[in-house]
Amino acid sequence: MQSEPLILDKREKRKLAGEFPDLCLTCGTCAGGCPVTGVDGMDMRKAVRMALLGLDQELIDSRFPWICTICGRCEHGCPMNIDLNKMMRSARTHRERDKVPGVLHKGVEQCLKSGNNVGIPKEDYLFLLEDLGVELAEELPGFTVPVDKKGAKILVTINSKEPFAEPEDMFFWWKIFYAAKESWTVTSENWEGVNWGLFTGDDDSMKEQVRRIVELYKELECEYLLLPE
16 A cells, blocks of 8 residues: 555656556557667667656657657557657657757747748748749749738648748649639748647747747638648
């Protein structure tokens, strides 16, 4: 009877256990379906055991939570329905922010500062959209890129890698909208559609980015929100 409070206390102190990990059978189904099993000698089954045995910090400090893509194959295959994605994202959340892999941490900070992950200035972004619109209009008569169009049916966010490195990739979905005679718009600010706060376990940053996009969605009175991810 005296040992029970101690056991409960240990469980309460676990940071990464997620939902019902005590049910783990160590069957290895999670590891068998994982695309990164074996990297750094780790796999999901080992990660679960580390969390259950109180080796939280060792798992948090390892590379495995960042090598894991949180694709969900492990959780889908788990016969005990353990919340493995929640556990791995929790490991990311508990990493000190200045120790989060560099490009991801910088991307989150940059998005909060400039409205996109790579820091494209508003003037450069708008100039690019206009220039691309003129180019595409040679093929599609009358085409323009609608920016901040109030009452558009669809608000489209953009993956910043496109205007940064692959701008002509945007032609694909612009052509679809043109052919469908769809009503759509992009925004001049806070247009980033890839939420690295979500990927890094930074809930405060994730929520702030979502808040900004939803605010614009409401201001422009759109019906649908389209994300590129």
